[in-house]
Amino acid sequence: MCGGLDSLQTDYYNLYENYFSPLGIAMLTIDMPSIGFSSKWTLNQDTSLLHQHALRHLENVPWVDHTRVAAFGFRFGANIAVRLGYLEPQRLKAVACLGPVVHGLLVDPCIRGACRRCILTCWPRGWACMTRPMKRCAWSSTATR
Numbered sequence: 001m002c003g004g005l006d007s008l009q010t011d012y013y014n015l016y017e018n019y020f021s022p023l024g025i026a027m028l029t030i031d032m033p034s035i036g037f038s039s040k041w042t043l044n045q046d047t048s049l050l051h052q053h054a055l056r057h058l059e060n061v062p063w064v065d066h067t068r069v070a071a072f073g074f075r076f077g078a079n080i081a082v083r084l085g086y087l088e089p090q091r092l093k094a095v096a097c098l099g100p101v102v103h104g105l106l107v108d109p110c111i112r113g114a115c116r117r118c119i120l121t122c123w124p125r126g127w128a129c130m131t132r133p134m135k136r137c138a139w140s141s142t143a144t145r
Contacts (some may be wrong), residue, residue, distance in 0.1 A: 001029040002051060002077030002084075005043075008036040026064065030054055032077060048083040055084065055091050070094040 001012050009029035016027045033041035033050055041050050051071075058066040070093055073081025078100030085095040 001027055002071060002073040002080040003029065003032060004075030004077050005032050005035060006075070028054065028058075032080075048080045048087065051080050051084055052088060055088055058091075066091070068093055070096065073097045073100060075099050 001009070001015075003009060003012060009031045012027070012029050020027050030051055031038040032043065033047055034043040038050060055069065055071075058064050058069060069091060071081040071084045073079065073095070075098075078097035081095050081097055082100070085092055
């Protein structure tokens with residue numbers, strides 16, 4: 001479990017108790033670098049390093065089936081989960097993200113190049129200039145880009 005910057009690993013106990021435990025799924029939570037039990041780790045561009053070490057260590061834990069591990073990222077922790085998927089594909093069977101802070105800003109070269117200027121002009125407008133407008137399909141109630 002890769003949580004957000006606004007929560008601690010203990011906040012996810014109800015998720016484990018109510019949903020994962022009844023299905024026989026184990027859960028390992030690690031605080032994000034710079035908060036909680038991970039406060040001595042600095043938050044930098046390599047945010048997944050702490051989680052990578054834990055993932056690699058699972059091979060040495062006898063009661064864990066290290067061949068059936070998934071990463072679940074929540075909010076800012078989704079960046080870690082996605083990064084782990086790229087860096088450790090041989091150790092992860094799946095990556096799931098809920099409310100990820102993974103946006104076109106991080107991957108679109110046109111937006112990334114204009115980032116400094118855009119942040120100054122977008123901040124007062126609630127970042128609306130950084131998102132593409134949403135449209136609804138006639139056959140669906142879900143929004144698409």
